[in-house]
Amino acid sequence: MRAVVAVLLFVTAAHAALWGGLRDKQQAPDFRGILPSVSYSPFDGTGHPDVDNFPNADKIRADTKKLAPLTRAIRLYSSTGGVEMVPPIANEVGLKVTVGAWIDKNVDRNEREMLSAIELAKRNSNVNGIVVGNETIYRGEQKIEDLIKLIQRVKGSVNVPVTTGEIWNIWIEHPELASSVDFIAAHILPYWEGFSEKQAVDQALIIYQKLRDAFPGKRIVIAEFGWPSAGYNLKSGTPGPFEQAVTLRTFVSRAEAIGMEYNIVEAIDQPWKFFEGGVGPYWGFLNAAREPKFAWTGPVEDPAYWKLMGIALLVGVLMSLPIFRLVQPTVMQAFVLSAAANGVGAWVATVFAYWTGHYFVFGSAFALILGLILLVPLVLIAMARIEEIAAIAFGRNPRRLLVKGLPAGPLAPALEDQVFPKVSIHVPAYFEPPDMLKQTLDAVSRLDYPNFECVVIINNTPDPEFWQPIQDHCRALGERFKFINAEKVEGFKAGALRIAMERTAADAEIIGIIDADYVVQPDWLKDLVPAFADPRVGLVQAPQDHRDGDRSLMHYIMNGEYAGFFDIGMVQRNEFNSIIVHGTMCLIRRAAMDMAGGWAGDTICEDTDLGLAIIEHGWLTHYTNNRYGYGLLPDTYEAFKKQRHRWAYGGFQIVKKHWRRFLPGGSRLSPDQKREFALGWLNWLGAESLGVLVAILNLIWVPIVAFADIAIPDKILTLPIIAAFLVSLIHFVALYQLRVPVKTGQMLGAMITAMSVQWTVSRAVAQGLITEHLAFARTSKGGFSIMSVEFQAFWEAVIGVLLLIGAAVLVVTNNYKEVREIYVFAAVLVLESLPFLSAVAIAILENSRINAFAFWRNTGVRTAELIGLRPVAMQALPGPINAPQPVASEVRQELSGSV
Incomplete structure (x- = not known):
């Protein structure tokens, strides 16, 4: 355990060092002045302003007090819906206001907006201009000549400068628009043009100069410049808190140096702008709680970074603790598991950062929560698979695999005298080809074991062409072979096996089950029955294999797929006494079967159901990966899928039947056994579903x-x-x-x-x-x-x-x-x-x-x-x-x- 502790400490320290080394800390020009203007919308929450998001005077007053130390003026985008309260309230704290009139295709609304903007300019001395329309031409809401008429109408009604806000290229493409306004209000948003954050400021200055060259002597205001703090990338443009801070601080410093007039978009995040894509809500340099996202001086860094690192390390440590339940884990095994656990910790910290750094409407919150809920079992499945990789690639060799009927290693019981308890072999059949079943019975007759019987039960097969040849063959094989032809049997295969139990010899201590297509090796019983010398052993399972894998390429790869379960999964589960009983090639102590209630007909996987019940009663089980029998593969892909469907459906029936026995005190299952079965179901049924x-x-x-x-x-x-x-x-x-x-x-x-x-x-x-x-x-x-x-x-x-x-x-x-x-x-x-x-x-x-x-x-x-x-x-x-x-x-x- 000291080595494991050392490994966990090493991985945790390496994880912490990685966080420390990856900590982003960038330099940017300091800005100690006051911004000339910022865009402001007095809305809060995710409701749309046109529907259910109405500002109130107290909220506006609090916002303007927050903004007054940061800027000299604010720009509005409309003049109705509660926004008309902003100019008089802003005047209380000495803020200038550029009023906006929202213009679109709604004629009535346009009229209300313009009348309100004109009235605000007349009644409030702090109004320093009016912007008639915001990107109206770009959005195709108005024709150039119609917008010019609206601008001229407003100009004739007020004594403050009047303009319209448009993307920079609209001004260059339509010089007649520039002639109609008092000053050019150009929007330069390099993110939307696909420029990177490193190119953004240079690009803005290039465009600013291009506008000055195109319109010499005209007052030019960069009415929008900004960078989003979250959202998706657009070509080379990558949003982010660091990107926003460095871009804005660099732009402001360079703009101030050349005497540029500018307005930063925007002051406060607007979560209701989710319709503008993933970046819409995140243009503010204050978040929706009116808290600053970054400092305007000093290094740019994430103040929550160490908190995230703490979450990652804590989760990594907690998820590493199950390593201590392993029996003698190796150093590499512990290292792989701890590294994977810390990887999950880093992901959890990333989820926490995303959740706390984003705004959600109902739909996005629901989608994110659903996605995370679905990812939790996916992460558990991945961790279980990593654990299996670590155990097999770097762990110790299996200690409980049967070798000639005895567990490998120190668990092997000491056998002084060879004993031969009686074995009753049951072969259930339902419409099976007689020649195939004869091969199975011939192989049983050649078993190198002195004390056994064979009960062959054909159920619900009225056609004598299927059962008569088997009856005759059993007679020819001798008195060891009992033949039963049972009709109207309920409970499928389990019902047939219950009838076989009724005809089983009273002195039979062990029940063997083989499918009708399995040809067993002569040493099957001789090798495996000795494991029952340990009175705690209730069941011994040998793997399935197939003798017709060369029938076709499809059968060849199907046979390879079956082999993986028996050589990987079953071997590992056997280490925790948690094997899956799969019916054929199975030996069961009769006393264990009786204690578990025998064959149950309420599931279509009666073998796995009985095996789990035996384990729940505290019996030991053993597995060998040595092949003692060879059956036949499904004839077709259709048959293969039907078989897998039956196994999965029966497995789910077993989950529903047994889950209460996994509760505390519900059975004699150990924590390791509960874990193996739960993860096994999750890994198979859960992963596929x-x-x-x-x-x-x-x-x-x-x-x-x-x-x-x-x-x-x-x-x-x-x-x-x-x-x-x-x-x-x-x-x-x-x-x-x-x-x-x-x-x-x-x-x-x-x-x-x-x-x-x-x-x-x-x-x-x-x-x-x-x-x-x-x-x-x-x-x-x-x-x-x-x-x-x-x-x-x-x-x-x-x-x-x-x-x-x-x-x-x-x-x-x-x-x-x-x-x-x-x-x-x-x-x-x-x-x-x-x-x-x-x-x-x-x-x-x-x-x-x-x-x-x-x-x-x-x-x-x-x-x-x-x-x-x-x-x-x-x-x-x-x-x-x-x-x-x-x-x-x-x-x-x-x-x-x-x-």
């Missing part, structure tokens, strides 16, 4: 992002999704390389296969939420099933293509803005499309010519060998395991006719 849900939600967001000028914050929402995907990718590749003895090509195929069932699993979970029971669906095996004419990835194709189209729409619509957050969002959509497109790829592969591992005429070279997915020479498995499947001759004939 979450992936589909997030993908669909992101699709809904595409038009909003593309056309409503809204970007999704990458640092807190989209980049974590990419990081989680990379963790999953590393997790799969690294652990396959370390634990699963397959070739690289088969591993990549297994990855595609694993991704391809995301939609299938999520559908099962969704059905589990709204239904209690679905019918048990038998998995078609043995090469006798007929391939469906329907395309087996229709909905996956629809969603996958929509995600790609969404990404393309985002890229195309973003080309003129070049917002990085939108590009990142588009990349996320592409990544989210991969599981759906994987299903499409396998469905297409299944029907393609390259899928067949066919013999070329007069050669022994197979397709898989030609493309390098496996070596030419394959070690043959003994006996019936290599028996040719019925499909092989059909494929051979079909392809020989086409070659």
Whole structure:
């Protein structure tokens, strides 16, 4: 533990040093004077001024008192809706006011605005000018000649200078507009032109000089210059608190040096301007609480930086504490886990900074909260996968794996005399091909174990062509084999196994379960039954494997996908006595089964249900990754998906059935066991369902992002999704390389296969939420099933293509803005499309010519060998395991006719 403590302290110190080294502290010119003018809007909150955001005199009075020490004048943009209260109140603190008259296409409103502006200029001596319209020409609200008429009308009614506010290029393009005003009020906002913060001031001065050259002798006022403190980038323009502070301080200093007249936009953040895109609310140098965002003198720095660092370190330390529950973790293992925990801490601090530094309307707040809620399980899943990577790559070797029936290492019990408790092997079957089932029974008859029986139960299969040959075969195999043909059995496979228990020999101490397609090795019982010499052991599980992986390329990669679960996940879960019982190749102590209540028919995964119940009663379980039996893979991709759907639906049924037993005192489960099962469900059912849900939600967001000028914050929402995907990718590749003895090509195929069932699993979970029971669906095996004419990835194709189209729409619509957050969002959509497109790829592969591992005429070279997915020479498995499947001759004939 001392080494672990040292590692945690080292990582925490390195994390703190990283924060210290990355602390941004910039220099900018000091400004100790008073600003000549700032834009001011007396509105508060997120309500639109035209609807429900009406200022009051007290609020305006407080604002003007706040602004009086900072500026000599304020610029308004309208003269109605409560804004007309500003000039007289501003006069109380000595502020000059440039009155604005808002002009758009509403003739009646325009009339009210102009009349109010004229009246304010006449009644308030501190009004120093009127601005008729704000970017009215730029927005296309008025024609040039019509706006000039409005300006001339106001000029004839007041004794103060009158102008209009327009973007700088409008003035140059329309010199007749400049001739109609008393002074040019030009807006120069380099951010909206895509300039960087480093170019902004130079660009403003260049344009100012261009205006002076174009209109010599004319008074020129830069009526708007500013930089946003938050929001998305626009080409090279990057908003931010540092960028705003340095840009404004530099501009003010240089403007003062050349005697420029200018107005800063704006004084106070306006959260209601969310319709102006992500930067709209953030142009103020005071935030919405009327607090300064930066100092006008001294270094520019973030005063909340150390608070954020504290949050990051605290979360990192807290999330590192579970390392102490590990048994003898290695230094590298602890380092990887602590580094990952501190990475999550840094993300949490980033989320906190974003939440406290932004304004939210209901929709944006809801979207952000929903996104964060969905990210929490995603982060937990990523952390669980990192933990597994650390354990396998850098941790200690497994200590509980069975070797010849005994746990490896110091946990092995001492056996003085070999004993042979009676084993009753149960083989349930439902419409199984008789020849396949005969192979299974022949293999059982060859078991090198002196004390066993075999109970074969065929249920709900009235056709004698399926059960009569098996009955005859059991008679031929001898009295050890009991045959049962049961009709109208309820409870699916569990119901059949309950009947088998009733016909089990009274002296049988151990129950063995194998599926009808499994050919067991002779040493299965001899090797594994000795583990039951420890009276605490209630269950021993051997892995599944398959003998028909060379039927096609699809079966080859499917077999690789199955292997990952049995060589990675099950081995790690076994270390915590938390294995998933998967029915076949399973040995169960009869006493443990009775204590757990036997086979239950209320789930369609009766094996996993019973296994969990046995563990909940405190029994030990053991696992071996040595192969003792070989079954058959699903015949088709359709069958593979149906099997995975059944497993997922049954898994969700088990969650609903057992969750109360995970509460304190609900069972004898240890904290480690509860954690393993909870994370296992989250990692499988949750990850797949979450992936589909997030993908669909992101699709809904595409038009909003593309056309409503809204970007999704990458640092807190989209980049974590990419990081989680990379963790999953590393997790799969690294652990396959370390634990699963397959070739690289088969591993990549297994990855595609694993991704391809995301939609299938999520559908099962969704059905589990709204239904209690679905019918048990038998998995078609043995090469006798007929391939469906329907395309087996229709909905996956629809969603996958929509995600790609969404990404393309985002890229195309973003080309003129070049917002990085939108590009990142588009990349996320592409990544989210991969599981759906994987299903499409396998469905297409299944029907393609390259899928067949066919013999070329007069050669022994197979397709898989030609493309390098496996070596030419394959070690043959003994006996019936290599028996040719019925499909092989059909494929051979079909392809020989086409070659």
